[in-house]
Amino acid sequence: MITEIKITPLSFPLAKPFSNHIREITHITGLEVKIVTVVGIVGHGFIYGLHNMPHDEIINILESRIFPKLFAHDIVIEDPTQLMSWWKKIWPILKLQQHTQSELTALAIIDIAIWDILMKDKKTSLNKFLGGEKNTVPVYATSGWLSLSSDELIAECKEYKKQGVTAFKIRLGHKEDLARVRAMRDAMGDQFILILDANQRYSSEEAIQISKAFSSFNILWLEEPTINKLDLFDKIKKGSIIPIALGENIIAENDFIEICKNGLTDILQIDLPRAGGITGFIRILEIALEYSIPVCNHLLYELSVSIVSAYKNAYMLEYDRLLPSGIFSHNFKVIDGCIQPPDQPGNGVELTESALHQYGLSTNTVYPNSLIQSGL
Numbered sequence: 001m002i003t004e005i006k007i008t009p010l011s012f013p014l015a016k017p018f019s020n021h022i023r024e025i026t027h028i029t030g031l032e033v034k035i036v037t038v039v040g041i042v043g044h045g046f047i048y049g050l051h052n053m054p055h056d057e058i059i060n061i062l063e064s065r066i067f068p069k070l071f072a073h074d075i076v077i078e079d080p081t082q083l084m085s086w087w088k089k090i091w092p093i094l095k096l097q098q099h100t101q102s103e104l105t106a107l108a109i110i111d112i113a114i115w116d117i118l119m120k121d122k123k124t125s126l127n128k129f130l131g132g133e134k135n136t137v138p139v140y141a142t143s144g145w146l147s148l149s150s151d152e153l154i155a156e157c158k159e160y161k162k163q164g165v166t167a168f169k170i171r172l173g174h175k176e177d178l179a180r181v182r183a184m185r186d187a188m189g190d191q192f193i194l195i196l197d198a199n200q201r202y203s204s205e206e207a208i209q210i211s212k213a214f215s216s217f218n219i220l221w222l223e224e225p226t227i228n229k230l231d232l233f234d235k236i237k238k239g240s241i242i243p244i245a246l247g248e249n250i251i252a253e254n255d256f257i258e259i260c261k262n263g264l265t266d267i268l269q270i271d272l273p274r275a276g277g278i279t280g281f282i283r284i285l286e287i288a289l290e291y292s293i294p295v296c297n298h299l300l301y302e303l304s305v306s307i308v309s310a311y312k313n314a315y316m317l318e319y320d321r322l323l324p325s326g327i328f329s330h331n332f333k334v335i336d337g338c339i340q341p342p343d344q345p346g347n348g349v350e351l352t353e354s355a356l357h358q359y360g361l362s363t364n365t366v367y368p369n370s371l372i373q374s375g376l
Contacts (some may be wrong), residue, residue, distance in 0.1 A: 002070060003036050004366055004368045005035050007263070008360045010031060010351075010360075011027050012027060012028040012030070012324055013026065029049065032356065034113070037117060038250030041121055042128070045111070045114075051314065057211075059365065061108075076334075084118045085304060105273045108272060110326055122210050125306065125345060126306040128305075132196055132310055135337075138340065140169060143320070144168065144170030150176075154187040157188060163337065164335065166192060168184070171197050172197065172210070173198075181196070181217055194219055204239075210222065211225075211241045212343065215241040220243065222245070231260065245265060247298070250274070251285040267294050267315060269337075272297070272299075278347070281307050285313070299320065301319050304315055304317065319339065
């Protein structure tokens with residue numbers, strides 16, 4: 001069924017570097033995988049992130065742990081439906097083995113490509129296949145970097161507003177946090193939505209104090225106030241004046257269940273790579289749906305929009321302008337503050353050949369079926 005797999009490491013330079021309290025970011029790094037099938041369908045998997053993606057490490061994990069499963073000697077897969085059925089059997093096993101970001105990314109990128117194959121075979125979009133609950137999703141701008149001055153924050157916010165975007169996220173950790181938020185509120189008016197992202201930097205006591213200090217600015221939510229500990233989430237949720245959002249750094253499915261069951265967050269944010277791809281994203285989203293908790297994505301809005309908008313607990317989409325324009329076959333345009341999910345068959349996210357050529361770090365690494373079955 002699978003004839004070969006192609007891998008392309010990618011790096012997209014930023015026109016203007018930025019920083020949060022963790023690091024300065026000059027490039028957005030990513031990885032693209034193509035799974036070529038004997039029936040002519042090509043599955044595309046694309047992932048990027050703010051961290052410096054360790055391409056060699058991820059490729060090694062693909063080679064040693066995931067490819068052998070896909071090309072197992074005793075498994076005969078003749079069509080895309082059988083491929084997905086087989087993948088759903090081995091995905092939980094591989095997911096349980098994941099312990100690092102690189103392992104999760106390797107799992108996720110193959111999962112995304114296999115979903116692309118299935119959707120193309122069924123001649124439907126990912127959004128429609130999952131139920132297509134909503135035609136559009138409102139977005140919030142993810143920016144507010146610590147390297148930006150207050151004037152730059154306001155100018156960037158006004159640029160987003162021209163697209164109809166009415167919500168803007170500000171990073172905390174600047175020595176002038178309070179003044180920066182006050183300047184934003186004064187410049188944008190009382191009706192404009194402001195969001196605060198703590199990037200896990202506070203203790204539970206500090207987070208509660210932060211919520212009190214910023215409560216007069218009509219903040220939609222305080223994001224990632226502390227490290228991933230359920231008891232700390234519980235303390236903050238009970239003590240915070242501002243609604244809480246978290247989830248992007250959670251990995252274990254049981255943790256998501258506990259968070260939702262015990263009401264430890266007001267909004268759940270799901271990260272595609274850490275979830276293990278589309279399969280994991282759907283599992284977590286359905287847990288949140290069971291407990292009526294609104295869901296947002298964490299980054300990768302291009303793919304996340306098709307999943308989030310398929311469910312009735314879709315809340316907002318985290319939207320950024322990190323990647324160069326015109327690199328995808330679909331135009332993910334914001335209209336009146338919303339994004340519409342792609343309606344073409346597949347997962348909706350395909351890099352153009354010119355983008356792969358321009359931003360690829362090396363020639364495609366090609367793994368033919370025969371090579372993988374022989375043990376690479």
